[in-house]
Amino acid sequence: MPEPLIFEYSVPGRRGVEMPEPDVPEAPFPEGFLREDLPLPEVSEVDVVRHFLRLSQMNYGVDKGFYPLGSCTMKYNPKINEEMARLPGFAQLHPYQDLETVQGALALMYHLQEFLKEIGGFAAVSLQPAAGSQGELAGILMIRAYHRDRGEGKKRIKMLIPDSAHGTNPASSAMAGLRVVNIPSDRRGNIDLDALRRECDETVAGLMITNPNTLGLFDENLMEAIELVHRCGGLIYGDGANMNALMGICKPGEMGFDVMHYNLHKTFSTPHGGGGPGAGPVGASERLAPYLPGPIVAIDRERTVRPDEPVYTLVWPERSIGRVRAFHGHFGVFVRAYTYIRMHGPRLREVSEAAVLNANYLLARLRGIYPVPYDRLCKHEFVIMGRVPGTSVRALDISKRLMDYGFHPPTNYFPLIVPEALMIEPTETESKATLDAFAEAMRRIAEEARSDPQRVQQAPHTTPVRRLDEARAARQLILRYLPASEPRPAPAQV
Amino acid sequence: MRFIPHTEEERREMLRVIGVERIGDLFVDVPEAYRFPPLNLPEPLTELEVRWELEALAEANIHTGQYACFLGAGAYRHFIPAVIDELLRRGEFYTAYTPYQPEVSQGTLQAMFEFQSMICALTGMEVANASHYDGSSALAEAVLMALRLTRGERPKVLLFPTIHPEYRAVVHTYVQHLDVRLEGESGWTLDQLRRPLLLLEELEARLDAETAALVIPYPDFLGRVLPPSRLRETADRVHQAGALLIAVVNPIALALFEPPGNWGADIVVGEGQPLGIPLSFGGPYLGIMATRMAFVRQLPGRIVGETVDLEGRRGYVLTLSTREQHIRREKATSNITTNVGLMALAATIYLSVMGKHGLRQVASLCYHKAHYLAERIASLPGYEVWREHPFFHEFVVRTPRPVAEINRILYEDYQILGGYDLGQADPALAGHMLLCATEMNTREEVDALVEALGEIGPAREG
């Protein structure tokens, strides 16, 4: 049964929270400033608890089961992270307190910067960006500022982006005023070096590389691609969404990446929150470090008396691109990521090893059941084609049917270069038994596709709602609760 | 390892199925010279040890639950009912991702639809997105949106000088390589900054055929609320010039004051942190963004819409996705993907449980306490309070000694976290403090601050 909207529980005069009466004299309100109506719901606390609890039960999260959403690294979110972020000494800090009163918070940020530098092999890290895509924008702005300072800002306006890249790469480049040039993939799923070579000239601002790429493959042309772009004066941007494959395996900064964002909500176990908050710190090589977004945390050399008792402060990188958000970044997310990294230390390598082991194991179990377009050793994820030969069942149908088996579907229809793509990222926190159960469900769905295709094509059958009419949603555009009496505004042609 | 479930035997079996001998064989495609570098990180801790370490770090701070806090300036301490965190900690909510698969994400989707509805109710607008990172980045996106809506033919954007300084900084960052001019925000004297209606006239005079948008804070960074009737005239002038009016709001203030939709704003952005989200040293917070239905196709970010399923039951989906980066790539309205869904959920629960009545009570308490504080400080020798314009819960005080000095004495000797040093925002405002009071400040705290300020007074000679 559908859950009503919270507005539909509203009864005039009902109250959820009572606030104390004013303990100071009441000041008069200015005339002509006040609003008349405030059309918010009027409900009780019990209404609220039951409503949102029921809504939660209509959701699927990692805590409920396997969530192999490719490129999203849906690993288990340790519960200790949540408790630590809620410690009053963190959760109740105002961002403008005197720095002397927040030394613990600054220490945590400083050490997180240091940890991320070490993991990525970079010279410096800024924690500022709010999410991966904002980290990308920051990194691209840094590349542009670097070229500008060398008198090449007007000339270097071309960003090279492989066709397997996340959509954020071209979108971020366009926001920074760059022209996007697509670079195709070769037959092994690597950057096509001939195509890259043809584009490498004095107008190149940079190349954005996702490695492992969105096919889950370590790019075999990586070192040559980096070399080609560097030789023509361009810089290398690393999309760090797939770092879960690389911790302790290799360091992008050492391999020639000039700037890279990390996704703390992917690699470092902070929860995805139903679509955020994430955090997208940016790491930079020596030459780009001065351009990092600020402020960043540093040890205040002047005020540090004893080396074992450093005093921390906020500083601005010398040629910073500026702020990408107010205050100091998603601190609550930093606490969680710090907790996670401290529980692993150098053994983060085992995390990446197990992530890659799980992906290759699941790939081995699915090979022969579904076509594998680029069949070689994968890293933390892999892509299969959601097709069952001899049937009209599609990736979308397989995804929906997986819900009936109790699994969250993989990422589907991405990357765009694989038709009917199913992109599967198991992560290291899943057991062999879970992977076996998933592989078995996938096998049974392939069987059903032949014996009872309708069952698959009309799935899911067991979820709170069945397939939803997305065309209708886009055509009628009901985007907020409207009491039946109110007229519906129409979108214009803009 | 703690969160890796494999036994040694399972690992061997998995390697056998893959067809390799050792884990290391899975990494032969990584260039050998760079393979398996040492990770120079501190040794791992157990959960108990990590708790000790984090507790020690947390205790190295002084927090707003320990000391009375009168800091605002864009981040506010408000009462957070217990139900919010209780519900946020449902694993089904916080361990889910963006609701790409609506059949197993109706909880998130419906909550986001309710969030959009509440933001529309608060702002008086017709459509809201499912959140942006924070108020500052929402403003930057609103500016980009206005540039698109004026077809890139108008390169000028007028920023009111008393918009949050860090929000203005973020706008600068976003447009630094675009053909855009930001005007109006700096170069004003103390006297001019003290007269917001004069500033408004000055900015209106700069509207022309090159202007894409005028951005107005409501309340402004100094706490002041411009008269809605006057802003209605501003909106007319902006629209006559063919430009758009963007408002930057505090959502709690909107429980009292005429919402921007009523006085003609085209895009409304703001910081949603006051709606049930902890201070948390500056983030994660909640960017709010709303507009008119006519502009919905240029609104960035996720949007949830209502529809029906195969059996005709009401349900919710992400809609208008063709605006977004995963489909439009370089032609997308924005690069945003992950936003701050959980913070939007917190705000939705907050607004539900507070409701129409509770939110008004909170806003009124803020108003009364701030005015009580302002009046009492005004009577102190050496201090001057800016009271000539209506303000919400923040106001400016000229102090007899440098603000940093007063703040240091306040926390060292009185256990009080004083106001924001406005000299940091604008040199013209040096020697002025921005003080904030909310429902969290008791009369005793307020009186204690007034007493302390009185005792601190002007610096003594010699």
Added chain:
Amino acid sequence: MNIPPDLRYTESDEWVQLEGEEAVCGVTDYAQSQLSDVVYVELPEVGRTFQKGEVFGAIESVKAAADLYMPMSGTITAVNTDLVQNPEWVNQDPYGRAWLIRFRPSNPAEYETLMDAEAYRAHCEARAH
């Protein structure tokens, strides 16, 4: 796949029909089947002039968006405003009710550079593999 023999076609899946001084343009059956359920059509203002190959509008389904390219140079004389309210016509009747624009070609000779039905069929089949 429906490819009327009396129309001309572009590589980007627009169709064109000459009607006296004017031309009518829409998208093909192949295009609508690739897009699936069309939910939105964006059309230009009457009176605007475009060069051959310029983007004159956009068409969107739930999961895809495509730019519309001018098949020949010319000035817009009419747009199908009814279609904006009924985007599903693109799926139902791409060569009829779902016409997009009428325009006056500035270089009618460009018509001859467009594909005929046979060539367009080959173009579609080549992409199906």
